Amino acid sequence: MNNAEPFVAPASAPVEERPYLLHLAGWEAAFPGLSAGFTSRWGGVSGSPFGTLNCGLHVRDVAADVVTNRRRIAEALEQPFEAFTYAEQVHSADVAVIGSALKGAGRDARETAVQDRDGFVTNEKGIFLCTQYADCVPLFFYDPEHEAVGLAHAGWKGTVLNIAMSTISLMTHTFGSRPANIRAAIGPSIGQCCYEVDGTVASRVYEALASMQASETAVQTVITAQPNGKYMLSLQALNQKFMEQAGILSSHIEVTQLCTSCRTDLFFSHRKEGGATGRMIAWIGMRA
Known part of the structure; x- marks a missing residue:
């Protein structure tokens, strides 16, 4: 496991005009065409208590502001808004395969989101998978051999239900991925210091x-x-154990050092902010 912080923020301070995004920079450098990372709370148009880059349509924010924020992220990543795919998350271990028929689901309305899923996998370029967070753990997966990606939302329920294994198994059965070749990353989330x-x-x-x-x-x-x-x-450590049990090499797993509860200057935290807060997204996709 690499002990360096895998999620790299811009050197400049956040500004109102553009989303402040943290990239899995090592992955993006090693695998051209791959884009993966995690949003912050800054660079959007939402008002208090959702200021400013809230990406959650389910938190009583103004829906048009949320869609504007999501559009800003797509523009910052230089991808069409229609590429970004969302789910109605339910703290399960259920994962969906995303193909062209579901591309862009839920990007501007909850009703059109992929229902009752907490993870996605795809091997199609031009599809960007998105899951939402305000303390739970984002799990990223990339299979460079078969050019397949996965993304999972792991709260405590999804973690103990082993959504990590569900995602890896679906990549194995659908794309022929071999766990020993899969790269994994565990993103910003509430740490053992605060949970x-x-x-x-x-x-x-x-x-x-x-x-x-x-x-x-x-x-x-x-x-x-x-x-x-x-x-x-530590949900991060438990998910790492599940990843290793599934066959991912420890040297292929990168774990964040960023705690969403400690860093409400940068992230939304459901627990720290008493539930009245916004949502970040994790994203991963392969550029068309």
Whole structure:
């Protein structure tokens, strides 16, 4: 695993006129034509408390402002707005294959989004996959051998349901991807420093760790008990364990050091901001 921060922000400060985007710069440099990254909270037109680059149509923001923000991101990435595909996320482990028939779904209305899915895969160029976040974990996948990409939204429910494995398995069965060749990245999300959970969530996490026969050392990197009866949880570390169990090499997994709760100057955080906040998107696609 590479310990350097994989998500690279622009050197310049955010401005109102354009989206402030963090790119998976190493991937984009290594694989020409690939575009992948994560948005910030800046560079859009949304007002408070969604200021300014809110990409979520479901948070009571002005829908026209959200669509404008999404259009700005497409323009910044120099891709047609019609290429960007969204889902109605439900904290599941269900993943959809996206082809030309679903290209652009949900980009300007929830009703046209891919329903009840939390992940996408595609091997078609010119399709950009998008998932939405305000603390949950974005999981990125790229198979350079078959030029296939995947993207998954992993909250605690999707994580313990192993959406990482669901995405990898779908890439394997649909495109012939070999896990040992897949590159993976874990994006900005709430870190173990800030993510306190109760015993109900912790019990599901311990069950997931037991299912993979994790060592005590591995368990400690994922979850630690606190004197108040709560637990501090690293969804990033748990998703990494699932990726490795699925056959992705540890050297092919890059993990962010950016916590959305610590960095509300840069990101939206549902937990830190009491639920009244916007949504970032993760994106990945291959340029046509």
